[in-house]
Amino acid sequence: MRPRFPSRGKPRRTALAVAFAAVLALTGLGGLTQQAVAANDPLISQSRPVTASSIESANFPAGAVVDGDPTTRWASNWTDPSWIQIDLGGAATISKVELDWEAAYASGYQLQTSPDATTWTPIYSTTTGTGGNQVLNVTGSGRYIRMNGTTRATQYGYSLFEFKVYGQVTLPTTGYVLANPQVTGVTPSTYSPPPAYFHEFQANCSATRNLPDDPIVFPGQPGASHSHTFLGNTTTDANSTLASLQAGGTSCLAPGDRSGYWMPTMLDGTTAVNPVGPQVIYYKTGVLDYTSVRPFPPGLRFVVGSPRATATQFATDPGYVAGWECGNSYHNSDLPTDCPGGGQVDIRYQAPSCWNGLYLDTPDHKSHMAYPVNGVCPADHPVAVPMIEFKMAFPVNTADMSQLHLSSGRGFSFHYDFFNAWDAPTLAAMVNHCIVGGLQCDARGYDQNQPGKGAALNAQYLLP
Numbered sequence: 001m002r003p004r005f006p007s008r009g010k011p012r013r014t015a016l017a018v019a020f021a022a023v024l025a026l027t028g029l030g031g032l033t034q035q036a037v038a039a040n041d042p043l044i045s046q047s048r049p050v051t052a053s054s055i056e057s058a059n060f061p062a063g064a065v066v067d068g069d070p071t072t073r074w075a076s077n078w079t080d081p082s083w084i085q086i087d088l089g090g091a092a093t094i095s096k097v098e099l100d101w102e103a104a105y106a107s108g109y110q111l112q113t114s115p116d117a118t119t120w121t122p123i124y125s126t127t128t129g130t131g132g133n134q135v136l137n138v139t140g141s142g143r144y145i146r147m148n149g150t151t152r153a154t155q156y157g158y159s160l161f162e163f164k165v166y167g168q169v170t171l172p173t174t175g176y177v178l179a180n181p182q183v184t185g186v187t188p189s190t191y192s193p194p195p196a197y198f199h200e201f202q203a204n205c206s207a208t209r210n211l212p213d214d215p216i217v218f219p220g221q222p223g224a225s226h227s228h229t230f231l232g233n234t235t236t237d238a239n240s241t242l243a244s245l246q247a248g249g250t251s252c253l254a255p256g257d258r259s260g261y262w263m264p265t266m267l268d269g270t271t272a273v274n275p276v277g278p279q280v281i282y283y284k285t286g287v288l289d290y291t292s293v294r295p296f297p298p299g300l301r302f303v304v305g306s307p308r309a310t311a312t313q314f315a316t317d318p319g320y321v322a323g324w325e326c327g328n329s330y331h332n333s334d335l336p337t338d339c340p341g342g343g344q345v346d347i348r349y350q351a352p353s354c355w356n357g358l359y360l361d362t363p364d365h366k367s368h369m370a371y372p373v374n375g376v377c378p379a380d381h382p383v384a385v386p387m388i389e390f391k392m393a394f395p396v397n398t399a400d401m402s403q404l405h406l407s408s409g410r411g412f413s414f415h416y417d418f419f420n421a422w423d424a425p426t427l428a429a430m431v432n433h434c435i436v437g438g439l440q441c442d443a444r445g446y447d448q449n450q451p452g453k454g455a456a457l458n459a460q461y462l463l464p
Contacts, residue, residue, distance in 0.1 A: 041095045045086050045145075045165035047370050047378050052076065052084040055316050056157055063318060065163035067373045073102050076149070076157035084160065085117065085146030088169055089367055094123070094140045096166040098133070099147065102159035105131030108151030109158075113142030120146070127151065175363030179297055183357030188377040189292035189384065196438025199290040201430050201456075203259075204278035204443045205232040205252035210265045213238035216301050216365055216417050226307070227265040227407040229274055231281075233421060236260035242299040245421035253278060253443040254461040256426030260419040264307065264408035266345075266394045273394050273404075285435050286353030286387030288375035293353075293384045293435045295427045296420040303365040304351040304388075305415030307408035314412035318371040321348040321389070324411050326396070335411035339398040346393050347414060353387035356380060365417075386431060390416050426463055429456040 045066050052062035052074060060075035062084055076082035097111055111124040123140030131153060145165055149158040208230050215238055218224035222238040230236050235248030240260060250258045261281060266273040285293050304319055311333040315323060324332040327342025335345065352369040354377035359368040370381035377384050396404060406413055420427075433456035434441035441447050445456025458464045 041166040041168060043164055044088055044092060044167050044169050045163065047380055048089060049087040049364075049366065050074075050084065050163075051087075051313055052316075053082045054079070054157075054312055056159075058316060058320075060159070061316050061318070063371075065160050068162075068378060069373055070100065070161050072373075073159050073161045074163075075102070075104065075159040078152070078155065078157045080152055081148060081150050082158050083146050083148040084158075084163065085144055086163065086165060087117070087364075088143055088145065088165065089364065090169045090171040091115070091143055092141060092145075092165075092167050092169045094138060094142075094145060094165055094167040097124070097136045097138055097145070098162065098164040098166075099136070099160060100133050100162040100164075101131040102161055103131070104152070104154050104156040104159040105129060106147070106149040106151065106158050107153040109147055109149045111136070111138060111140070112146050112148055113140040114144045114146075115142050117144045120148075129153070172363040175361065176359055177299070177301075177361040179300075179358060179360050183297075183355075183383050186357060186382040188354075188379060188382045189287065189289040190376055191289045191292065193289055193291045194438070196290065198440030198447075199293075199435045199438045200282055200284040201434035201439075201441035201445055202443050203232075203252055203254065203257050203281040203283060205250070205257070205261060205281060206278050207231050207274045208234050208236075208251050210272050210274070211237060214262070214417065215240040215260070216303060216361070216419060227267075227272070228262040228417075229265045229272070231261040231263075231275075231279060233258050233260045233419075236262065236419070240419065242419075242421060245419060246298075248421075251278075254426065254430075254457060256423035256457075256462070258421040258423070260421065261390075261416065263390065263392065263416040264406040264414065267403075267405055267407060268397065269403040273396065275392050275394055279393065280391040282389040282391065283386040283430070283435065284353075284389060285384075286350070287372050287377060287384045289384070290438060291436050293386060293431060295424070295431045296385050296422065297355075297360065298420060298422075298424060299360045300355070300385075301361050301365070301417070301419040302351070302369045303415060303417050304390075305349060307413045307415055309412055309415075311410075311412045314414070318352070319350040321350055323347075326401075327398075333412045335401070335404045335406075337401050339396065339401060343395070343398055344393045345396050345401075345404070346391070348389060348391045349414065349416065351388040351418065352381075353385055354378060354381035355383040355385050357383045386435060388418055426457070429463060432456075 054077040056075040064072035112120040214225035326339035
């Protein structure tokens with residue numbers, strides 16, 4: 001791995017340049033109208049989903065360019081061309097782009113926009129880029145914007161600290177579910193509480209059935225999805241709502257957890273391979289201040305990962321833990337083809353744990369949630385909620401794993417959905433006792449290493 005280059009300073013404007021700019025302004029030259037618009041337009045790229053053609057390593061993820069932290073960065077492989085793109089969430093009119101390059105910059109690149117991440121239109125192009133901090137007044141539109149690097153200025157790849165986009169976004173008018181009440185006025189916590197090695201509890205839930213339904217992505221459309229394996233609530237289907245889930249049964253040990261959990265079905269050829277017995281769904285802290293974590297609001301729902309992810313995107317997603325595991329085979333982006341020393345295939349994947357406090361769902365089923373940055377929630381997603389981690393175990397025939405795949409495609413298409421339907425007092429008791437209390441709890445909120453702390457639930461997994 002190459003050493004990190006020092007950050008370049010932002011270029012300074014000389015007195016002559018300032019004076020010349022003033023003359024241009026007085027004479028109406030130099031794109032004054034565009035500059036005025038750009039100066040007033042808001043930042044629309046912060047915390048948006050980002051993908052890249054490659055990353056140099058997991059230390060330099062694509063999402064670093066929109067995290068607001070000038071010390072983190074994305075770095076590509078050492079190849080031409082390479083690109084990084086941002087999903088702005090809706091039809092956007094773009095007036096300004098700021099690129100803060102690390103020393104490994106692009107001498108030749110284009111800024112391109114697209115309505116669908118397939119057809120691209122250049123809005124800026126150069127073959128004489130100088131790196132540093134570049135502020136570009138541009139005119140363009142589209143939901144997606146990308147920097148497409150064509151010529152590297154160094155022997156290394158392309159590396160950006162920040163990729164800031166300014167303009168106006170027209171968000172979709174459907175797909176938003178308002179929280180009631182909305183949570184406002186929250187400042188992300190930077191408090192450092194007393195050390196606690198664990199701050200978690202388990203929701204142990206069994207698989208119930210497989211259906212080609214997805215009540216988050218395809219609500220009210222039975223059969224519209226690839227097959228999903230459902231855990232937890234026993235009634236989850238395409239028509240599920242918060243009310244129907246709250247009235248349903250559950251396969252979780254705690255009767256108060258009627259949430260819906262689902263993931264793409266594992267298949268061996270055409271035969272479904274379901275996890276056997278209660279699976280581990282962790283509820284943890286995703287932030288350093290575990291005392292700031294609060295329960296999910298009823299009806300919160302989101303999707304973790306993407307069925308359209310590439311192997312690189314899967315392995316560099318913030319939710320990635322260790323990839324697919326089987327026996328002594330670890331960190332696989334795709335399903336392993338053999339299983340030395342083991343008899344089941346495992347996957348662990350973590351969900352974002354910062355909520356914007358405004359919506360229970362958004363059109364992309366992700367934008368209302370965000371991952372912490374350096375252990376702190378971003379300012380636009382300030383509410384710390386439990387970090388869900390799926391830990392699924394699938395029994396496999398280790399003699400022949402060649403036909404294993406997911407209903408959504410290759411192993412790197414793994415993703416999962418969560419629809420919160422916990423009994424609110426039960427969830428609050430578990431969160432406060434186990435996460436905020438800094439314990440390692442089982443499904444009834446009992447830490448066997450600290451028995452004197454008691455349990456949140458009784459032997460029947462109910463509130464006492």
